[in-house]
Amino acid sequence: MSVGHISTPTMAFCTRHVVRGFSSSALRPAVIKHVMIIGGGQMGAGIAQVAASTGHSVTLVDTSEEILNKSVKGIEGSLKRVVKKKFADKPEAGAEFIHKVLQSLSTSTHAESVIQSSDLVVEAIVENLKVKQEIFGRLDKLAPQHTIFASNTSSLPIADIASSTSRLDRFGGLHFFNPVPMMKLVEVIATPATSQETFDSLLNFSKVLGKTPVSCKDTPGFIVNRLLVPYMLEAVRLYERGHGSKEDIDIAMKLGAGYPMGPFELSDYVGLDTIKFIIDGWCEKDPGNPLFKSSEMLNKLVSEGKLGRKSGEGFYKYK
Numbered sequence: 540m541s542v543g544h545i546s547t548p549t550m551a552f553c554t555r556h557v558v559r560g561f562s563s564s565a566l567r568p569a570v571i572k573h574v575m576i577i578g579g580g581q582m583g584a585g586i587a588q589v590a591a592s593t594g595h596s597v598t599l600v601d602t603s604e605e606i607l608n609k610s611v612k613g614i615e616g617s618l619k620r621v622v623k624k625k626f627a628d629k630p631e632a633g634a635e636f637i638h639k640v641l642q643s644l645s646t647s648t649h650a651e652s653v654i655q656s657s658d659l660v661v662e663a664i665v666e667n668l669k670v671k672q673e674i675f676g677r678l679d680k681l682a683p684q685h686t687i688f689a690s691n692t693s694s695l696p697i698a699d700i701a702s703s704t705s706r707l708d709r710f711g712g713l714h715f716f717n718p719v720p721m722m723k724l725v726e727v728i729a730t731p732a733t734s735q736e737t738f739d740s741l742l743n744f745s746k747v748l749g750k751t752p753v754s755c756k757d758t759p760g761f762i763v764n765r766l767l768v769p770y771m772l773e774a775v776r777l778y779e780r781g782h783g784s785k786e787d788i789d790i791a792m793k794l795g796a797g798y799p800m801g802p803f804e805l806s807d808y809v810g811l812d813t814i815k816f817i818i819d820g821w822c823e824k825d826p827g828n829p830l831f832k833s834s835e836m837l838n839k840l841v842s843e844g845k846l847g848r849k850s851g852e853g854f855y856k857y858k
């Protein structure tokens with residue numbers, strides 16, 4: 540496997556002042572080289588691609604070879620798009636880059652056999668607390684002491700996911716945005732138990748990936764989704780009330796507010812099942828909050844298997 544150089548992080552990263560968890564001999568943020576990504580869907584595949592492109596050795600884990608083959612195919616397609624821009628005048632260097640990235644990437648259906656060599660685990664599976672807890676709880680018993688666990692959850696409390704493990708100090712959130720190769724932001728989430736070293740390692744990892752990290756508290760939706768979810772839901776309600784067509788609402792928000800995608804295009808892009816998981820979870824926790832009221836239309840589409848782009852149809856058709 541060809542793994543590029545990652546510079547050793549220095550104490551300059553320790554910008555927060557509260558030091559929790561680790562002993563003083565372990566104050567330096569861990570250098571992350573070997574990364575396991577669990578879930579080879581849109582987000583996991585994107586995170587794997589970016590990590591493998593920036594000098595990490597990456598193992599992508601999912602439940603079947605068939606899914607993983609599809610993930611790798613998607614990564615190859617995305618790398619070609621990246622290379623077309625990055626190496627516009629040097630096609631040979633572009634081909635060499637893709638070759639090198641793919642060499643740094645392996646796949647597995649058995650996380651247990653990879654965990655021993657992982658410095659960082661990033662989970663990007665279905666937005667379901669029990670399923671996330673189950674997988675982390677299982678891996679916690681097998682993982683090396685130094686291994687950091689992180690979840691890419693959109694809406695679940697990181698502390699709730701971490702509670703299935705015994706490494707509360709080495710657990711945080713790394714919330715990437717879709718499509719991962721293009722979106723520059725990563726929200727780095729610390730729970731009250733996350734150690735300073737873990738937080739700094741996650742912050743440093745995000746920077747090594749070429750992203751801009753922001754620091755978030757473990758509050759519902761962190762920063763982006765706390766603002767984005769009410770907006771997206773209000774767009775659906777506006778449509779349900781018959782106050783605008785979805786096409787007009789999308790055009791209005793693109794041309795009137797400067798968004799690259801309208802709310803219905805973005806919903807289909809994100810995945811309606813993921814959006815439903817988010818809303819149902821928040822509605823259950825805060826049933827009186829009108830911002831998180833569920834949508835009949837969304838529920839119907841999901842029950843019909845219309846999950847957006849990934850299934851070929853959502854608010855719009857893609858076949």
Ligand SMILES: CCCCCCC[C@H](O)CC(=O)SCCNC(=O)CCNC(=O)[C@H](O)C(C)(C)COP(=O)([O-])OP(=O)([O-])OC[C@H]1O[C@@H](n2cnc3c(N)ncnc32)[C@H](O)[C@@H]1OP(=O)([O-])[O-]
Pocket residue numbers: 617618620621623624692693715716717718719720721722764767768769771772799800805809814817
């Ligand atoms: C109700 C609750 C909802 C909450 C949901 C929460 C979800 C979650 O937690 C948070 C999120 O992620 S929120 C979601 C946050 N996300 C957003 O808000 C996204 C908003 N959308 C956007 O920023 C833009 O529309 C895009 C960047 C997606 C596409 O750009 P565009 O200009 O509109 O259209 P284009 O012509 O297609 O692409 C142009 C070029 O871009 C490049 N490229 C694109 N995809 C690529 C990939 N996968 N790989 C590599 N490269 C890729 C490529 O070079 C391509 O050129 P090519 O010659 O065609 O290869």
Ligand SMILES: NC(=O)c1ccc[n+]([C@@H]2O[C@H](COP(=O)([O-])OP(=O)(O)OC[C@H]3O[C@@H](n4cnc5c(N)ncnc54)[C@H](O)[C@@H]3O)[C@@H](O)[C@H]2O)c1
Pocket residue numbers: 577578579580581582583600601602606662663664665666667670674691692693694714715716717808809810813849
């Ligand atoms: N879609 C988005 O725009 C977006 C953005 C940021 C964060 N997220 C979050 O990222 C996570 C994944 O979202 P996604 O859109 O990539 O979902 P997805 O449906 O595209 O992919 C999920 C993948 O996880 C796999 N999986 C499910 N259970 C598994 C298990 N036990 N072990 C291994 N693999 C398993 C599935 O087979 C699937 O390939 C969710 O928590 C979601 O909230 C999504």
